[in-house]
Amino acid sequence: MNPFKPLNRGLLIAGLGISLAGFGGEQAAEASIRNRVRGTVSVMGKPVADASVTLWTTRGGQEPEQVKVVRSKKDGSFAVSVKPKDGTVHYLVASGGTVNKSNVDRLTMLTVLDETVNGTVMINERTTVGSVWPNAQQLKGNQLFGSENALAVGSGHVKHLVNQSTGQFGTTLLNGFNLLSSETAARINVLSDLLALCGDPTKEQGCTKLFQLTEATNSLDAMTNIAKLPWKNTGKLYKLFDKNYPLNNNKERRTTASLPYLLFQPESFSLSIRFQGGGALALGKLGFDQKGHLWSGANWMPGSQSGVVNSIGGGMTHFDQTATAQSPPITGYNGQGLDGVGWGTGISENYAWVSTFNNKVGVFDLKDGTAVGPAIIDKEVGQLQGIGTSKNGDVWIADNTSNYMIRFPGGDFTKGKRLSFKGLQAPFGVAVDDQNRIWVSSSFNNKLTVIEGDSPDQFKTVTVALGARGLAIDSKGNAWLSQQSNSPTGALPAGAVMPPGTPNPPQQPKTIMEEFEAGAAFAAVNPNLKTLGNLALISPDLEIIQNGIAGEVAFVPWGVTIDGNDNVWVGNLYGQSLIHICGTDPSTCPEGKTTGDVIHNYQSGVIQVTTDVVVDDAGNIWSANNWFDADVVINKSYNARTSTFPGGQGLVVTYGVAAPVQNPLMGAVRKPN
Template sequence: MNTIGKYIVLAGAAALTCAAGGASARMVEGRVLGGNAPVAGAAVTLWVASSTAPQEIAHATTNAEGRFTIDIPAAAAGTSHYLIAKGGRSALRGGENPAITLVTVLGSETPPRLTINEFTSIAAAYTHAQFIDNRGISGQPLGLKIAAGNVPNFVDLETGGWGEAIQGPLNGGQTPTMANFATLADAMAGCVTSVRANACALLFAAAQGPDQDAPRDTFAAIRTIARNPWYKPARALALIADFYPTNPRTQMREVPFMPYLLREPSAWVMPLKFDGGGYRAGGKAMFDSQGNLWVGDNFTIGWQGQDSLWQGHASKFAPNGKPLSPITTGFTGGGMEGGTFGAAVDGNDNAWLTSYGSKAITVFDKSGKPLTPPEGLTFGGRLGLMQGIIVTKTGDVWALGIEKDQLVYFPKGDIAKGRIVCEGKSAEPCKSFAAPFHLAIDQQDRIWVSNSGAPHVTVFSAADPTKVEKHATGINNSGMAIDSLGNAWITNRFGTGALGMAHLVDMGVHLKERGVASASDYLTSIMSKQKGGEHGGSVTLIRPDGSSFPGAPFKSGGLPGPWAVVVDGNDNVWISNFAGASSPIVQLCGARTENCPPGFKTGDQISPPEGYVGGGLQMLTDIAVDPAGNVWAMNNWQDIDACIGVPPEALSTRCGGQGVVIFYGMAAPVAAPQIGPARRP
């Protein structure tokens, strides 16, 4: 198998050779380390990543201390710089080691000094997992920018040590990510430093992917693990015991990087959590054209939030997880009070959000300035509790009212021309609604609506909404997504069968006798106790002609309470769960099985039996795939005892979920903003 190092041109023994100097170039001092020891005689090459094939522009060779200097020019627009260190010999032991390949990605930044080691390599492999092939790194400009911008979250480019986010208070000791990261670095270092004569062969065998194609260098090994984190994870952990004996005096293994894992991970994932920007109990989320994430919040920071009143605002995060909205309040005004599962971004990067507290629709421009009046768009107070909202390729905006079975329409996104199309049983398609929750538009310009109050979806023509179809689903629908073949994926929070229907009936009784807050509390209480499998949630798949896809609905251990569903650029499917204190995210094989691992069919769960976990996941609402292939999950509730009834004072502000969680490089990238079915950038 070819590797990323195949195209490196070895450059003699000189300590410095530059091929792209000039007035704009900056001389950078670097070092190559393996297991914290110098790697001498390594060939270091500087590459430019872009939308075309990667290009080598400079090279150098490390001295006996692993040091080198190299001229790095300013990065051209839409490009990213990265360096590869290949071959050489470790100062710890052994001779020339052709299996060594270490990488660091600089992006458009040029630090005065840099380190290339196992940490920089793992950070590069995960953040750029969707952009690496046998030639090197390449991709669309925005995706490369997002990927490079996230590298410092894992590693300090200058020192090769821990980055700010991974060791910060939201991650650090709160999640297994540091231990996952360091353990893979230890396994990689075993080969780099030749801790055993066959260390590299053992690493390559442990990293072999489901296609049974074994890697041949250290970076290829990590890249294979990053692309297949679910596949036989015990193998890489076993290397730690093989490579590093326990010291009887300290009772610890003498590894180069700490902390190492003590127990087998379910998958080699590297999620990180980010908070701030007024985020609390996020609902629906959408990316703008620059990869920034917009999300409406159920609550505000410090609010003793419960379903009786949602009064949150809007939050915005940069592609690297840094909050862009005000730290405590988020973006306010324009009627934004109590964000829901309604968020969309139009072609001008305006964010459209729906609310419960104000029963309104709010629009913000890209800077967070409200474009709607202080009370929002309420149509004279006629709107009820609002949920889903979408933008179509023609610029039209459609929104749903869950409380009053309403359909709202803004032609070409013109706020002044918005109107309520129908309400309740006044006309179709509202007559076929039953507490409509979310909506999506397919390739035939038909709008599909999920119904939380009935086991069917409603489908109507955008050109003539009175033309309606209904198709059977599971029970208590919420999320919906259309794949590239026009299939509709729908999450059923109560699954299928008699038990799910009994839950739906009971929820209806709560709604009728005690109101919306009581019904919502019943829903979330039941979902929090569900387990994956026969009595958990399910996923319906409906073909464009309205027929059920063979084998659907899909159930699995990773679907205890499925809430949202998204389709990635390969048509594989990602699902969030609102169930239990640490709800998982799940990857299913989509309708284009050629993009699934060998042996998988549509609806099969690719992720581990109980889903992907870690990263500080709580009870989730939305899930989203960005233009770099990172999967974002929205923490919605964190402590259910604080959300229902009268909680203890000390827990009274802990209902709302804390932060967003990013799983790096997991999915095929999706163009942003997503208008219509997901498509590759």
Template sequence: MRRRRGVLLTAALLAQLAAGPSHAAAPAPHGGQPDGQRGVVRSGDAPLGGAEVTLYRAGDGAGAAPRVLARTRSGRDGRFVLDYRRPGDPRAVLYVLADLPGPAGARGGDGQGPPQGPVTLAAVLSGAQAPPELVVNERTTVAVAYALARFTGPQGVAGPRPGLQNAAGIAHNLADTGTGGIAATLADPPNGALTSTMAEFNTLANLLAACVTGGACEQLFDLARRPGRERPRDTLRAAVDIAHDPGHNAAGLFALADTTPRYRPALPAAPEAWTVALRYGGNGREIDGPGNIAFDAEGNAWVSNNYRYDADPAVPVCGGESVLKFTPTGRDAPGAPYRGGGLYGAGFGVTVDARGSAWVANFGFQGSGCPIDPTPLERSVSQFAPDGTVLSPPEGWRAGGIVQPQGLAADRSGTVWVANCGADSVARIPDGDATRAREVPTPALHKPFGAAVDPAGRLWVSGNGSDSVQVLAPDGTVERAVTGGGLRRPLGVATDSRGNAWVSNSGILPVPCGDGTAGDLADAAAAGDAGARPGASVTLIRSDGTPAPEPFTGGGLFLPWGVAVDGDDTVWVANFGGHRVARLCGVDLAACPPGFTTGQPISPPDTGYPSDGLERNTGLRIDPSGNVWLANNWRTVPVRTNPGGHELVLLVGAAAPVATPDLGGPGRP
């Protein structure tokens, strides 16, 4: 009896395969004829004949089983044709697996399962226009493994909307399924030769090639195996495991990849971690000093922008007068960027409320040499409908004692909160009705900055100038003040699913509100680059307001700024220096490597997850696909006339997805 290959199938799917293609039972859309998709399976330029090629429709929901739409086998030239009937749902995610046989008698990683082929190559058919000929090779497999890392499990690919659909689109930003080459987004600026990501991506493809044609499958599976997890049984699963734990065995994996240098350019040396950092530059003339990011229900990113765009850092720039909105694949949303409604020099404050409206805090940022007096313009928030229609008046919403607003947060009831960095207070906007906003004094805070709502609807606000955090009840009543626990020049705040707060301690960075200036911030950042980083850490504050006795350090913490908690309660931290991201074990120890404790670094202890695509990062957020988004807020060497960075950066598939918008704690989608 002929053996079947394909590690990602359950017994039910195997039964489906044995019964033959299921497309015969599927109705053709509008009574039409079956669709056909031509393709070729390759390793580099070499065709792979005899591969069992199967087209699936991904499971629509967590735990849902994928469905087989067609099956065939590649010829000696690697080519195949899949005849199927396209699902009626235009957002259905379709993907292809090409399974090749392994050594006779090969079995699964536990040695007990049914015989398995060690080579599984993959490509996503959805998320972009189908090519005339679909190429399935190591590059397209790496793209699937990273972009869909959080949706690929024992049964195959499945997950909830919109994260799964968005992830399919992002796969096409990495590999071109029509050529098997590097996709334009990864090949061109601000990626391409400007960062090492393209070379890293090719090196990952070489790593799979070491198994596909180099015979080093057992080495690959041993090195890719995550601590405490089952050993991967094929190349796709090995790549997925690397995406989940990119710092594990990084040097050993590089050495194996170097044995089969099929794709070029490749890395010349081992990375600290195999994170894939993809830059988004928008239309190339709109991002200048992105401060923070907020996601709507569809996973679109709303981004605050410090400055008016200018590519020349020597040209004095005034405050940004637009809010950016990008699709999950980095394109401008229809009509974006959006203007008006009082926008000027937005900083760290942007959020999306329960009705889908976007709110932006007008801090008044501008470069030195701008002739505008920002004082009248730094006292409002702006509001936009989901489609970008301006909802705030031309001068912005000004009630609630707003002065130099920074962090924003929204809760499930519709309330929006504003941290008034220049007024030592917060503004509470009930039901998103800015005409009813009122100011709430926060006596324990000086320079209120970061803001986050917990699952109970309480607000947590950091005081950058007071080394403290204040907790407010949903109605605005001041509940408690928190000091100690290592709080030192705190900036970002995030809450987890259990109501705990995680606070990033920059240690030395003074925010430029009140009596502080952007020059003070730049000087402190330069001192941090030179090694003066006392107090750089993360503080855990329990839901009852009790801080952990000692702050958490390591994992690449450098000048911590933005912080977010993913769907596994794992903690992610951006740094305003050092070109790296830190990842810490959260309160759900089951999601951490075996033996880890809360706060222990998961990212490499000295370097974190580094990338030359990162600059000075402020905002960090996680989307419904599990991508970690970061804002390249300032350039590495900021020029005070125009210090702004010009990119957003994604760590593709690195985190557990979260439901959006963020209305209190990292809910799973």
């Protein structure tokens, strides 16, 4: 465990300029009563005088409470007293006021506080953007409310984008893995400059246009609406920025715009941050526990020169609600002789599970990552992949190379039983519906197997395209399946070829890495191929409702997840993107979109070759970077410059774009209570 971790990190105490743990006796009691926070309201570096500054508190499942309203002084300064309490998130909203003695009534800005605030706080256009995006799904006007986990996640991520004390960029955004690899900083500045139109009395027309494009009546609502639909009116918003922050006479720089700004129109105004550490290299499947902590098994060990030919396997990684690594660097959690994890990460009531390349099932205590396994199975098994958890607590694991399923009744890791099913070949992904049926994809044949969990001897199959991977069950019981080919027969796209020496017909690989190597080899000999595969939608009655979904952008789709609106998210492996698809309730989709339509395809430099996507309790999307440089994944020879490049670097959080869910995933997707 991290000795510096707060006793309950999920319950964020906001606005603290001091650590209560550093006080004793009377000092601690006094500090626990009240803490003075001094702040400044500004826009584009100019003070906002006479602004109404409201301190709010909010707790999980409760309505926000207005604590205090003060007015900013001529220099924009103000002071409020914060009374910290476990489980309470504090935030500040500044409305109206004057800039250079002119009214700015349509200006509303926000700063969500957490334990990083050191007695001072800034409320400006950048803190507003940094506060809105991780909390977008919890914001209704100036009201911030959601579940305990949602509030902890949202408030805990603000610091990665912006420093609430200074109003400048957050330290995570400024590290080289983010600043130099994505548009996030430049997008934040353009968004901030758009918001600032409402704080400049000479640019009232620009502010009005911003509200028209975002269907808002104040600048905070405008930012919230952009965060939820960051692809909407992107071109028009960028043109608004271009018009109001023109190039100077030499046409070299926008002298009034915040630096750095976007030189090109973005595909969207989504904001993504990459997180690393804790042994997170080449992550496969992701899963959240009851506290909103993320767990994932790692294919390979950081710094180990591992690829699909030569590899040292990784262990279990663990990140808290704020994406801070809790597991040890390099190795992750282990202690059970685990040597590499693929698609096998699952969560039950008390444990995090991983299924490994070396024929073991690792089990870890959710409280602190203590190894309690390996699990006991009644017979020998092969190399393992997907894990699914039923509502009744049963844990199911796919034996990918020996063609079995393993069941742990009630999540008892000492009572694993190996089960056989006729026709089951290379089982890969596992999902469980609310009828306790276990849906199992195959990475080799063209059959989707559906097992009756209460009567495991009964099962049915559905014919699908070859190379199925991830699947997910929506709230109506429909299954969404990623397929890495376009047909049940494996017919190649026009112009595509198989690597030299490939058996015809192909044989089931003996190891998981052999299968991954074959995929990398196929991509290597088809460099001009840009799309391959699609999704299928299958009814609870096992009928294929729709096929070929997202085929126009899918390029070897992998992980699938469902958000709280029953819309669908896909980790697009070689496409290095996150595909957002309209689900079976078009009323929750943008106008003009219906079931199976692609809503947006999210890309960023921090999003690498992606195997999985999951939705947290606050509505942010977390994705797994599985490979970094696909050209060197087949590591048959040594190259000093690139030998450590195959593994994907950490994980990525894309903020505010999905409808929140209730984690962990046990059975079908659940909406928040």
